[in-house]
Amino acid sequence: MAARVFIDGDAGTTGLQIRARLAGRGDIALVRLPEALRKDVAARRDALNAADLVILCLPDAAAREAVALIENPSVRVIDASTAHRTHPDWAYGFPEISPGSARRIAAATRVANPGCYASGAIALLRPLVRRGLVPPDYAISINAVSGYSGGGRRLIARYEDGAAPDHIASGFRSYALALEHKHVEEMRIHGGLGRRPLFLPAVGRFRQGMIVQVPLHLDLLPGRPKVADIHAALAAHYAGARFVTLAEREETAALEGLDAEALNGTNAMRLHVLGNQCYEHVVLVAVLDNLGKGASGAAVQNMNLMLGRAPEAGLETARAAA
Numbered sequence: 647m648a649a650r651v652f653i654d655g656d657a658g659t660t661g662l663q664i665r666a667r668l669a670g671r672g673d674i675a676l677v678r679l680p681e682a683l684r685k686d687v688a689a690r691r692d693a694l695n696a697a698d699l700v701i702l703c704l705p706d707a708a709a710r711e712a713v714a715l716i717e718n719p720s721v722r723v724i725d726a727s728t729a730h731r732t733h734p735d736w737a738y739g740f741p742e743i744s745p746g747s748a749r750r751i752a753a754a755t756r757v758a759n760p761g762c763y764a765s766g767a768i769a770l771l772r773p774l775v776r777r778g779l780v781p782p783d784y785a786i787s788i789n790a791v792s793g794y795s796g797g798g799r800r801l802i803a804r805y806e807d808g809a810a811p812d813h814i815a816s817g818f819r820s821y822a823l824a825l826e827h828k829h830v831e832e833m834r835i836h837g838g839l840g841r842r843p844l845f846l847p848a849v850g851r852f853r854q855g856m857i858v859q860v861p862l863h864l865d866l867l868p869g870r871p872k873v874a875d876i877h878a879a880l881a882a883h884y885a886g887a888r889f890v891t892l893a894e895r896e897e898t899a900a901l902e903g904l905d906a907e908a909l910n911g912t913n914a915m916r917l918h919v920l921g922n923q924c925y926e927h928v929v930l931v932a933v934l935d936n937l938g939k940g941a942s943g944a945a946v947q948n949m950n951l952m953l954g955r956a957p958e959a960g961l962e963t964a965r966a967a968a
Contacts, residue, residue, distance in 0.1 A: 649953050652677040652693045654712050655703035657684065659798055660726050663942035664701060667960045673953075691715045699952060701945055702726060713756075722755045724948050726941060730758040731832045738836055739948040740765065741957070742890045743772050752951040759948060760836075761829040762940025763790050763847060766858030766932030768837045769890055769915060773883035775838035779871050780862070782840035787861060788833065790847050791818070791906060793854035796936045805851065820848045855907035856936040864926035873921030876928055880917060888958060889939060889947065892917045910935045913943030913961040 651674050655661045668674050677697050683689035694700055695718040702709045702725045709727040716723065730736040737754035741747050751757055760768070767788050774780040794805045794814075804814045822845070830845050837843070864870055873895075880892050891914070898918045909916060918931040934940050943961055950959050 648673055648675040649698045650675050650677050650696065651699050651701065651949065652697035653701045653703060654690065654694065655708075657681075658703050659795055659802070659937065660941045660945070661701075661703035663937050664703065664945055667942060667946045671960055673955060673959070687715070694718075695721060697721055699724070699949060701949065722757075722952055724757045724759055724945050724952070726759040726945055728761060728828045728832070730756065731761065731764075732835050733758065739944060740768065740836070741947065741951060742884065742887045743768060743836065744776070748951055748957075751948055752954070754952065757948050757952065759941070759945050761832055762792065762796055762856055762934070762936040763788075763827075763845070763858060764829040764832040764836065765940050765944065766790065766856065766915065766934055767829075767833045767843070767845075767860060769932055770858070770860050770880075770917060770930040771833075771837040771839070773880055774876065776883075777879050779867060779876065779879055781868060782838055784839075784867070785841065786837075786839060786843040788843050788845045788858065789861075790845075790856065790858040791850050792847065792856045792936045793852045793906065794849050795854045796856070796940075797849065801849070802853075817851045818848060819850075820846060822847055850906065852907055854935055854937050855905075855910050856932075856934050856940060857904060857906045858932040858934075860930040862928045862930065864928055870926070873919065873923050873928055876921070876930070877919040880919065880930075884917070889913050889961075890915045890917065892919075895919065895921070904931060904933060906933065909933055909938065911938065911962060913938050913947060913958075915939045 653661050653664055656665055677693050679689055694716050699722045702712050706727045706729040709725050709729040736756045736758040737750050739757045739759045794801050804812050827845055834842055877895055884890050884892050915934040920929040946960050947957055950957050
């Protein structure tokens with residue numbers, strides 16, 4: 647029997663991409679409301695309580711309200727907002743991040759979908775912290791650039807509508823200049839960090855795609871690990887992972903550059919270790935689609951686990967190498 651899935655907020659950027667990934671799947675029956683009833687509380691309550699699984703693609707406050715409307719104890723929820731990402735009662739929806747995570751997600755009734763920037767940063771840092779290569783109190787800096795679709799409809803319009811009074815014409819734009827961003831605490835907690843990381847994001851003039859970078863000084867880490875040690879730790883952690891893969895050092899060394907758009911349309915994340923042993927410098931890099939493994943693809947992967955489907959159902963692992 648097909649599972650009934652209700653995407654609350656399916657007209658937004660993330661919701662639309664989830665719908666596209668579920669299109670044509672005979673094992674999923676989408677519960678949809680007419681446009682006129684999308685904001686009707688009674689209609690939404692009925693839809694939320696009639697579904698087997700709900701995916702919330704809403705602002706934080708609206709996501710909390712939606713959860714409060716669910717009275718049916720058998721309804722399972724994936725929240726794509728930031729509202730529950732650090733909540734202790736919600737499973738964190740990154741199956742590859744630690745042993746047993748996929749099983750916890752599969753058994754959970756409440757799953758918080760990770761943030762896009764956070765996904766890249768945590769994928770790079772958590773394995774190294776767990777293995778003692780990076781201390782939890784290490785002063786971490788994270789730099790990232792995303793396509794403008796990560797800002798939702800309003801930011802998309804500012805980039806794509808040249809006639810808009812607040813049109814953005816620049817090719818590269820740093821933001822969150824007060825060093826406050828909604829993903830920082832998520833990065834700290836799920837990255838296994840005791841100290842708040844320093845994070846500066848940016849938006850580029852491209853619709854989707856993302857690069858996240860974490861620089862490390864090897865001579866400041868315990869035991870002064872080598873570049874090869876960092877690479878080996880990540881390789882061991884992600885061995886056998888379908889969606890998160892690590893480039894061999896030879897592959898990375900041969901690259902002329904890294905393309906933020908290389909994995910668009912997929913649920914893949916590609917990790918790289920850029921190292922210079924002479925200076926004891928390493929830069930960890932994650933390339934992903936901010937609307938794939940960074941949002942909609944991750945939600946579908948979590949949904950598959952929760953419904954007992956194949957994790958890759960409806961998802962493309964990789965269209966191109968990063």
